[in-house]
Amino acid sequence: MERNSLLADSVDIGLILVDCDGRIRVWNRWVAARARRQASQVIGVGVAEAFGHHIDPRLPLVIREALDFRWSARLSHALHPMPLPLYPPDSDGSERMLQSIDITPLESDAQRACLLQIRDVTETVRREALLKHQARQLRTDLQSLSRAQEELQRSEMRFRELARQAPAGLFEADAEARCTFLNERCEQLLGRSLAQVAGTPWPDLLPVGEQERILERWCYAVESATRFAEEFRYLTPAGQPLWMRAEAGALRDPQGHIRGFIGTIVDVTEFHERASRNEFRANHDSLTGQLNRDRFERHLRAAISGAREVTDRIALLFIDLDDFKLINDTHGHQAGDTVLKTVAYRVRRVVRAEDRVARYGGDEFAVLLYEAGDARMLAAIIAKITHAVALPINLGHCHVRITCSVGLAVFPDDGQDPASLLSQADLRMYTTKRSQPGRPPA
Structure with a gap:
């Protein structure tokens, strides 16, 4: 018996041997530490008496079935988590440990007995619970990830379709x-x-x-x-x-x-x-395509300001077509428009690209020469303009000729501001017009 007790105490599970009369014969140290009762207190008594009324009532029935009918059984922690009032050795006794009990019938020399093998499954259950929780969390995370992937795929498809269209x-x-x-x-x-x-x-x-x-x-x-x-x-x-x-x-x-x-x-x-067209319309004459009066005067002011800083000379030419009303009265306003466009084109061809040409009024044109030069050069330019204007103009059904009168004003000799230069050029234009043969004196 001592040998059996020594062997039973050496294993790390609980062992209880019950004889055919239901009395405890082996109560190992593992059980004693957790039941908080020594073997000397329970040897020879029944299991129910050893544990008191705190025992699971099913356990004595299972023991009797093992002794009488040789039936093995297991009280698992899933259905019977705490059949016996067993507590962790170092605990305060407030909470039972989770158990799994195997009841195995024994028979030798015509003696019947059964062996209870008790295992502490508290940590196992805790780990299983943790694994289940982690599995649930993993399943939730996988579902969330799957939904996120589906949403990402939908978003990518939406982006591709939006990008395509x-x-x-x-x-x-x-x-x-x-x-x-x-x-x-x-x-x-x-x-x-x-x-x-x-x-x-x-x-x-x-x-x-x-x-x-x-x-x-x-x-x-x-x-x-x-x-x-x-x-x-x-x-x-x-x-x-x-x-x-x-x-x-x-x-x-x-x-x-x-x-x-x-x-x-x-x-x-x-x-x-469209912006360029609007800007062009705002600054150019719609018929001839040359600068309009307002834009020309802004160029003139800027040219005077620049010439004043570098003490340079600029020239202003004021051109008026002679007897233009006669063309309108004789051939119609469409013919008059053709004459104006042709004159503007010819004047633009005579002067340099950097010079400015404007339709200043109905049949009046103005030219800004950024480098006035000497009197001989200015006279040559005026001569080229009058010659170009006087060339025949094709109206489709006939040709007409028209002459022009040109007035000249030079900065700074004839004026220090736009108004003075324009006034002087206009005055000289009328002087030129009156001096032409056949013109009545003023």
């Missing part, structure tokens, strides 16, 4: 301005595919005069982390000139550094052309 060009470029994405519209605008421009900073695709300016603005946007927005000229591979506007916002890496930009490119050529 977007009326504006969409592009993405890194911090060095190398394109990494172009939508279909952007490729159409540029006349180039992504494969053709990848690896090259996109400002290098612009005309030489625009490259440095746009690249400088791009670098500034990268350094200052500001929005990029610029308009620039662009020449397609087919040679078509366009005006483009690019706007882009910064893309950042997890550290907050600028890694590139994503934005739009739109064709603003029509807007620029």
Whole structure:
């Protein structure tokens, strides 16, 4: 018996041997420490008596079945988590430990007995619970990840479809301005595919005069982390000139550094052309295409200011067509318009490209010569103008001729401001007109 007790005390599970009469014969040290009763207190008594009324009532029944019918059984922690009032050795006895009990029938020399093997499954249950919790959490995380992946796929599909159908060009470029994405519209605008421009900073695709300016603005946007927005000229591979506007916002890496930009490119050529047409209409005569009176006087004021600073001379010519009313009365106003357009064209051809020509009134023209030169040169210019104007003009059904009278004023000799120069040139024009043969004296 001592040998059996010694053997029973050496194992790390609880062992209780019950004889055929239901009395305890072996109560090992493991059980004693957790039941808080020594073997000497329970040997020879029944299991129910040893543990008192705190025992699970099913346990004595299972022991009797093992002794009478040789049935093995297991009280698992899942269905019977705490059959016996056993407590962790160092606990305060407020909470039972979780147990698993195997009841095994024994028989030797016509003696029946059964062995109770008790295991502490508290840690096992705790780990199982932890694993179950982790499994549930993992399952939840996987479901969330799956939903996130599905949403990402939907978002990507939406972006691709929006990018495909977007009326504006969409592009993405890194911090060095190398394109990494172009939508279909952007490729159409540029006349180039992504494969053709990848690896090259996109400002290098612009005309030489625009490259440095746009690249400088791009670098500034990268350094200052500001929005990029610029308009620039662009020449397609087919040679078509366009005006483009690019706007882009910064893309950042997890550290907050600028890694590139994503934005739009739109064709603003029509807007620029419309603005140019509006500006032209605001500053030019609609019939002849030359400067109008207001714009000409602004050029005159600016020329006087510049000439005053460098002590230069400028000349103002005032031209009036002789007997222009007769052409309108004889051939109609359409013929008169043809004469005015022809005269404006001829005067423009005579003077230099940097000089200014304006239709100043109904049949009056003004010319601003930025370099007055001497009297001989001015007389030669006036002679060329009068000769050019006097050439025959084709009206379609006939040719007509018209002469002109020219008045000259020179800054600073004849005036120090626009009004003085215009007045002096007008006065000399009328003096010239009256001095022509056949003209009545004033």
